[in-house]
Amino acid sequence: MSETTNKPSDFALPDVKDLKPLDSEAETAKRLAAYRAVDKNIDFENHRIIGIGSGSTVVYVAERLGQYLLDPKYKPFVEKFICIPTGFQSIQLILDNGLQLGSIERNPVIDIAFDGADEVDTNLQLIKGGGACLFQEKLVSTSSKKFIIVADYRKWSPTSLGVKWTRGVPLEVVPSAYVRVKSDLINKLNCKKVVLRQGGSAKAGPVVTDNNNFILDADFGPIKDPKSLHVQLKLLLGIVETGLFIDNADIAYIGNSDGTVLIAPKS
């Protein structure tokens, strides 16, 4: 029987620099950040449990891992990886790229996790949850020995959080408590504006998270002390988790439009 020419051993892992640009500068920058983060941080011999986040940037993390899986040199390692998802979309990314799906219940300690962010400041404090996935993302990222952010240049804030991401801090709330939380945010925490996130044209009524909760977007303007705000928010009854990820990320890979990557380690 003759061998096909398209067998996996013909696969050559592409260098991100050699790939054609995508439809927009931002999309190309996302791919660059994600590929570079995977290339520089995966330890094929020692990593086994890998966290895969949510959103449009982490798509390229899963894609890159899928490419390693096709390369005979890396396949024996990557096929043993157990990937821990942060939500429904993340499960699909893992499966679509041929990776092995695991659960955080079976694998409560994660070697390394990758995720996107809506805003990243110079201390690597983050706003996340723009895609309504924050609770499971935080469960995975805080269970990881190393947590890596991948993002494009629009997410990097050299001043403070709340400057680039102006839609407000995403808060996952128990549905029956959303009116109470809204009122507490305004009256107790001087929040400027709170919006119950809506499904828009794709769904009549509010967004419902993977945990069957609602999302409130709470605008505090520029956030001087994200840690203290996070602690205050957690004291309000009804808030399950906040989109402020504090002292969690170890390093951020920020793709620039000129083809460079800003690598920001935790200080």
Ligand SMILES: O=C[C@H](O)[C@H](O)[C@H](O)COP(=O)(O)O
């Ligand atoms: O809820 C969504 C997540 O926190 C995402 O990781 C975040 O919104 C960044 O998404 P993207 O990579 O699409 O900008």
